[in-house]
Amino acid sequence: SQQGEEDPQALSIQEGENATMNCSYKTSINNLQWYRQNSGRGLVHLILIRSNEREKHSGRLRVTLDTSKKSSSLLITASRAADTASYFCATDRNFNKFYFGSGTKLNVKP
Amino acid sequence: DAGVIQSPRHEVTEMGQEVTLRCKPISGHDYLFWYRQTMMRGLELLIYFNNNVPIDDSGMPEDRFSAKMPNASFSTLKIQPSEPRDSAVYFCASTTTSGRSNEQFFGPGTRLTVL
Numbered sequence: 001s002q003q004g005e006e007d008p009q010a011l012s013i014q015e016g017e018n019a020t021m022n023c024s025y026k027t028s029i030n031n032l033q034w035y036r037q038n039s040g041r042g043l044v045h046l047i048l049i050r051s052n053e054r055e056k057h058s059g060r061l062r063v064t065l066d067t068s069k070k071s072s073s074l075l076i077t078a079s080r081a082a083d084t085a086s087y088f089c090a091t092d093r094n095f096n097k098f099y100f101g102s103g104t105k106l107n108v109k110p
Numbered sequence: 111d112a113g114v115i116q117s118p119r120h121e122v123t124e125m126g127q128e129v130t131l132r133c134k135p136i137s138g139h140d141y142l143f144w145y146r147q148t149m150m151r152g153l154e155l156l157i158y159f160n161n162n163v164p165i166d167d168s169g170m171p172e173d174r175f176s177a178k179m180p181n182a183s184f185s186t187l188k189i190q191p192s193e194p195r196d197s198a199v200y201f202c203a204s205t206t207t208s209g210r211s212n213e214q215f216f217g218p219g220t221r222l223t224v225l
Contacts, residue, residue, distance in 0.1 A: 031212065033213065041218060041219075042114075042201055042203075042216030042217050042218050042219050043153075043201070043203075043214075043216045044216070045213040045214065045215070048211050048212075048213065088153065090214075092212070096141050096143075096158065096160075096205065096207075096212055097155065097158065097166060098143075098155060098214065099155070100145075100152060100153040100155075101152070102152040103152065103153075
């Protein structure tokens with residue numbers, strides 16, 4: 001399976017701290033994306049990183065990709081209570097068939 | 111744009127009944143996806159369409175599941191007959207190939223409970 005797997009499954013931190021989530025996958029990919037899901041809602045796209053990129057930033061988000069290790073990490077800096085959600089990585093081999101991991105549940109305590 | 115619209119938001123039915131879930135993708139998007147999310151199996155891709163044509167239905171669990179996209183603005187996912195193990199949240203998502211990103215836009219989901 002190409003499915004990405006996030007690590008850790010759950011993470012609890014204090015507001016203001018940084019949160020790091022990891023994703024590993026099994027086969028070569030075109031892109032890797034990170035999504036957020038708030039409780040009871042659909043997934044929301046956060047950031048995309050292409051297979052030829054190593055690092056990307058978007059606001060308080062930093063994503064890295066290591067294709068040799070087939071892994072990616074998502075760093076959220078200066079976390080806020082509103083960042084409490086589940087975070088998923090999604091990989092695609094062809095343009096549109098995505099494989100989602102099982103997610104990391106982040107709890108940011110105020 | 112209102113985003114991806116799904117209906118109903120919640121559905122409770124009894125085993126053996128037919129269930130129809132509906133989705134309206136974002137206008138102009140040429141790909142539509144149906145996903146199922148459960149605690150045990152996570153988020154699974156069931157089927158996806160391109161320009162209203164089913165491209166890959168390998169994720170459809172059984173013949174009890176069927177999906178259609180009669181036009182660019184509407185799709186249905188039907189379960190007949192439904193079983194308790196079909197209880198899950200079903201998401202519809204859409205995207206377009208016109209941009210560099212294939213970001214998927216998800217609807218709010220339909221929470222299905224089969225008793």
